[in-house]
Every structure is written in C-alpha cells, then in structure tokens.
Amino acid sequence: MEYASAEAFLDRDRNVTVECILLDIDLGGGMSGLDLQCKLVASDGPRIPVIFVTALEDKRFKNSAVRAGCIAYLQKPFAGSVLIAAINRALGP
Numbered sequence: 001m002e003y004a005s006a007e008a009f010l011d012r013d014r015n016v017t018v019e020c021i022l023l024d025i026d027l028g029g030g031m032s033g034l035d036l037q038c039k040l041v042a043s044d045g046p047r048i049p050v051i052f053v054t055a056l057e058d059k060r061f062k063n064s065a066v067r068a069g070c071i072a073y074l075q076k077p078f079a080g081s082v083l084i085a086a087i088n089r090a091l092g093p
Helices: 008-009 035-040 059-067 080-091
Strands: 021-023 048-056 073-077
Touching: 008 035, 021 035, 035 048, 035 059, 048 059, 048 080, 059 073, 073 080
Parallel strands: 021 048, 048 073
Antiparallel strands: none
C-alpha cells in the first residue's frame, strides 16, 4: 500500500496490516521519514520494521535511523538484491 505522506500513514485504517515500511528520509514536506520512525517506535502499537531508502549522504541521518531500529539504511544507488535481502530480514523467517 502507498501513502502520500507520513501523516497519511499515521491516519491509515488500523484494520490494514502493515508488515514492513519502505521509507525515504526526505518526504518532501511535513513530517520526515525519521520523524515517522521515531513516532512509530514511541507508540504502543506493534513494531513495524522500517527500511530506509535515500539519496542523502548524511551520517547523522543514518545513525539516527539505525539507533531507532531500522532494518536497513540503503543509499541510492543500490542493487535490487540488497533491497530484497532487507525486505526478507524485515519479514523474518
């Protein structure tokens, strides 16, 4: 499923199961991907694995995302196999 913004994701129908989030750091206005990840970590809901995909080269973003528990932080360009491996890790056995 696709959402127009972090805020739209937070307002989603809670009956829709989300098993993994593929998220950019810069969402182009409003809440950032890191903000969304931190909000999800702080919530009482189930932990949703987060995979970041970004073109930004900033170690602070990566360190923040990793500290908050992202499954992977993929910097563009990357091989499709790297994304598939991250999704497999997120979804577990």
